[in-house]
Amino acid sequence: xxxxxxxxxxxxxxxxxxxxxxxxxxxxxxxxxxxxxxxxxxxxxxxxxxxxxxxxxxxxxxxxxxxxxxxxxxxxxxxxxxxxxxxxxxxxxxxxxxxxxxxxxxxxxxxxxxxxxxxxxxxxxxxxxxxxxxxxxxxxxxxxxxxxxxxxxxxxxxxxxxxxxxxxxxxxxxxxxxxx
Numbered sequence: 001x002x003x004x005x006x007x008x009x010x011x012x013x014x015x016x017x018x019x020x021x022x023x024x025x026x027x028x029x030x031x032x033x034x035x036x037x038x039x040x041x042x043x044x045x046x047x048x049x050x051x052x053x054x055x056x057x058x059x060x061x062x063x064x065x066x067x068x069x070x071x072x073x074x075x076x077x078x079x080x081x082x083x084x085x086x087x088x089x090x091x092x093x094x095x096x097x098x099x100x101x102x103x104x105x106x107x108x109x110x111x112x113x114x115x116x117x118x119x120x121x122x123x124x125x126x127x128x129x130x131x132x133x134x135x136x137x138x139x140x141x142x143x144x145x146x147x148x149x150x151x152x153x154x155x156x157x158x159x160x161x162x163x164x165x166x167x168x169x170x171x172x173x174x175x176x177x178x179x180x
Contacts, residue, residue, distance in 0.1 A: 005080075005090060006081060009021060009041060009090060010080040010081060010082050010087050011082065013041055013049055013080055013087050014082050018049070018050060021049065021050040022052070025039045025041070025051070026052055029052050029053050033098075034095065034097075034098060035096075035097075035098050035099075036053065036092060036093070036094060036095070037055070037092075037094070038051070038053030038054055038055035038091075038093040039051065039052050039053055040052075040055060040090070040091040040092070041080070041088060041089075041090055041091075042088050042089045043088045049088065055093060060091055061073075061075040063075055063077045063091070064076065067094075072096055072097050072100065073094070074093070074094040074096065075093050075094075076093075076094060077089055077090065077091050077092075078090040078092070135157040135159055135164070136163060138155055138167070139155045139157060139163065139167050139170065141155075142154065142170060142171075143155075143170065146170075146173075151175075151177050151178035152174070152178060153174065155167040155170050155171055
C-alpha cells in the first residue's frame with residue numbers, strides 16, 4: 001500500500017490541498033473497517049497537515065520498530081515523496097485486534113472440527129468393528145455349547161465370508177462328532 005498511499009497523498013500535501021488529503025484519509029479510515037485506528041499527515045517540517053481517527057495529533061505515539069504479536073496497536077510511519085524530495089510523512093495506527101479475533105475464532109473452529117473428526121472416527125471404527133465381528137458371538141456360543149457336549153447346536157451364521165465358512169465347517173464337525 002505504501003506506493004499507492006504516496007501517489008494519493010504526496011501531491012495533495014505538496015499542493016496544500018487540505019480537503020483532498022482529508023477526503024483520502026476519511027476514505028482510508030472508512031474502508032479499513034476499524035483496523036486503521038488513526039491517520040496523520042505531517043508536512044516537511046513535522047507539523048500536522050491533516051488527521052483522522054482517534055489520536056492526539058499534538059502527542060503522536062512513538063513509531064513501532066516492527067509489529068509485535070503481543071501488542072494490539074502498531075504505530076507506523078511512511079515517508080511521502082514527490083520524485084526524490086520528501087514532502088512529508090504519513091503516521092498511522094494499525095490495530096491487530098480484528099486479526100487476533102480472527103485467529104482465535106480460527107483456532108476455535110479448528111478444535112471443533114478436530115473434535116468432530118475424532119468423534120466421527122470413533123463412531124466409524126466402532127461400526128466397522130461391530131460389522132466385522134457381528135457373527136463371531138454366534139460362533140463363540142456354538143463352540144461353548146459343543147464343548148459342553150451339546151453336539152446338535154448349530155452356529156447360525158448367514159455370511160459367505162471367512163466367518164461363514166468357519167461356521168459351516170464347525171457345524172459339519174459337530175454333526176460328524178454327534179453321528180459317531
